[in-house]
Amino acid sequence: MTQSLEQFIYLDNAATTWPKPTAVTEAMADFMAHSAGSPARGSHRLALAAGRAISGCRSEVATFLGAKDPSRLVFTLNTTDSLNLAIKGILKPGDHVVTSSIEHNSVTRPLHALGNRMGITTDYVPVSVDGYLDPEDFRRMTTPKTRLFVLSHASNVTGAVMPVAEVGRIARSLGIPLLVDGAQTVGLLPTNLDDWPVDLLAFPGHKSLLGPPGTGGLYVSSDIDLDTVREGGTGTQSELQDQPSRCPERHESGTPNTVGLAGLRAGVSYLRREGLDRVYQHEMKLAGRLAEGLKLLGPRVRLYLPRPELHGAPIVLFNIKDADPGQVSFALDRSYGVASRGGLHCAPSTHRVLGTISQGGAVRFSPGVFTTEEQVDGAVRAVWDLAKQI
Numbered sequence: 001m002t003q004s005l006e007q008f009i010y011l012d013n014a015a016t017t018w019p020k021p022t023a024v025t026e027a028m029a030d031f032m033a034h035s036a037g038s039p040a041r042g043s044h045r046l047a048l049a050a051g052r053a054i055s056g057c058r059s060e061v062a063t064f065l066g067a068k069d070p071s072r073l074v075f076t077l078n079t080t081d082s083l084n085l086a087i088k089g090i091l092k093p094g095d096h097v098v099t100s101s102i103e104h105n106s107v108t109r110p111l112h113a114l115g116n117r118m119g120i121t122t123d124y125v126p127v128s129v130d131g132y133l134d135p136e137d138f139r140r141m142t143t144p145k146t147r148l149f150v151l152s153h154a155s156n157v158t159g160a161v162m163p164v165a166e167v168g169r170i171a172r173s174l175g176i177p178l179l180v181d182g183a184q185t186v187g188l189l190p191t192n193l194d195d196w197p198v199d200l201l202a203f204p205g206h207k208s209l210l211g212p213p214g215t216g217g218l219y220v221s222s223d224i225d226l227d228t229v230r231e232g233g234t235g236t237q238s239e240l241q242d243q244p245s246r247c248p249e250r251h252e253s254g255t256p257n258t259v260g261l262a263g264l265r266a267g268v269s270y271l272r273r274e275g276l277d278r279v280y281q282h283e284m285k286l287a288g289r290l291a292e293g294l295k296l297l298g299p300r301v302r303l304y305l306p307r308p309e310l311h312g313a314p315i316v317l318f319n320i321k322d323a324d325p326g327q328v329s330f331a332l333d334r335s336y337g338v339a340s341r342g343g344l345h346c347a348p349s350t351h352r353v354l355g356t357i358s359q360g361g362a363v364r365f366s367p368g369v370f371t372t373e374e375q376v377d378g379a380v381r382a383v384w385d386l387a388k389q390i
C-alpha cells in the first residue's frame with residue numbers, strides 16, 4: 001500500500017485540483033499574517049488590506065474571464081452556490097426552464113426543489129451517448145413560459161463539450177437568459193464574456209483556476225437583475241433595511257472567504273503566467289495517453305469516450321468489466337496510490353445516458369496541470385494489474 005503523498009498519483013482534478021501552485025499557499029499564508037481584517041468594514045489597516053485583496057482578486061478573475069466590469073462578478077463558495085443563486089434569483093412561480101440531460105445535481109436538484117416549491121417546470125434536451133447535443137432543441141422546447149436556459153459547458157462525467165455559444169445565440173434571439181455551468185471549463189478553455197452570448201456564468205475557484213476549496217463565482221451580465229437569496233451585512237448603506245441594489249455587494253452579505261480569495265488570485269495569475277493554451281494542451285495530451293493506455297488493456301476495460309471532436313475536457317471514464325466502480329476506485333487508492341473518482345459523479349442522468357447507472361456509474365480519471373506522463377502510465381499499469389484480479 002502506498003502511504004506517502006509524494007508517490008501519490010492524483011487523477012481527481014475534475015473534483016478539485018491538487019496540488020495547488022506553491023504561490024497559492026504562500027499568498028494565503030501571507031494574507032493571514034498581514035491582511036486578514038474584515039473587508040469593507042472599518043478603516044483600520046487590516047480591514048483596508050483585506051478590501052484590497054478582494055478587489056485585486058475580482059479584477060484578476062474578471063480580466064481572465066474577459067468581463068469588462070469586475071463589479072458584475074459575485075464571489076461565492078463554489079459552483080453549486082453560484083448555480084443556486086442564479087437559478088433561485090431569476091425564477092418566479094410557474095416559470096419554465098430548458099436544460100440538458102447531462103447536468104450535475106447542482107443544477108437538477110435546485111430545479112427539482114423549485115418544481116416542488118413553486119411549480120417550476122423543466123424540460124431536458126437530450127445528449128447522445130457520444131456527447132452530441134443539438135442546440136436547436138433548446139428553441140424547440142421553448143414555451144411562452146420559458147424564463148431560463150441552463151447548460152453545462154462540459155460534462156463532468158465524459159468531458160464532452162457542449163455548444164454553449166450556439167445555444168447562447170438562440171437564447172439571445174428568443175430573449176431568454178442562458179446560465180452556463182462552467183465547473184469543468186473555466187480555467188481550462190478560453191472564456192471571453194465580452195463577446196460570448198452568455199448572461200450568467202457559474203464557476204469554481206477550486207478547480208482549473210487553481211484556487212483553494214471554498215471559492216467560486218457567478219458572473220451576472222448587466223442586463224440581468226437577480227433577486228437575492230441571502231440578505232445581511234455588506235458594510236455599505238447600513239442605514240437601509242433593504243439590501244443594497246448594487247452588484248456585487250447585493251449578493252455578497254457576510255464576511256467573505258478572504259483568505260481563499262487571496263489564494264484564488266494567486267492561482268489565476270499562475271495560470272496566466274503558464275499560459276492557458278499550454279496547460280490545456282498538456283492536460284488533453286495526458287487524457288489522450290490515459291485513453292490509449294486503457295484501450296490497450298482490451299475487453300476487460302470498457303471506455304466511455306465522446307466523439308473525438310467533442311472530447312474537450314481532460315476526463316477519461318471507464319469500468320473494469322462489471323466491477324463496482326466504487327470498489328475499483330477504492331482499490332486503486334489503497335493498493336496502488338492512485339486517486340480516481342468512482343460512482344455517479346453527482347450526475348446520475350449522464351450515467352443514465354451512458355447506460356452505466358445499473359453498474360453504479362463508472363471510474364473517472366482526470367489529470368491536471370501537475371500530472372506527469374509517468375504518473376499516467378503508472379495509473380494505466382495499476383488498472384491493468386487490478387483488471388487481471390477481477
Ligand SMILES: Cc1ncc(COP(=O)(O)O)c(C=O)c1O
Pocket residue numbers: 014015078079080081104106152154155156181183184203204216
Ligand atoms: C459540471 C459540474 N457542475 C457543478 C459542480 C459543482 O461544483 P462545486 O463543487 O464547485 O460546487 C461540479 C463539480 O464537480 C461539476 O463538475
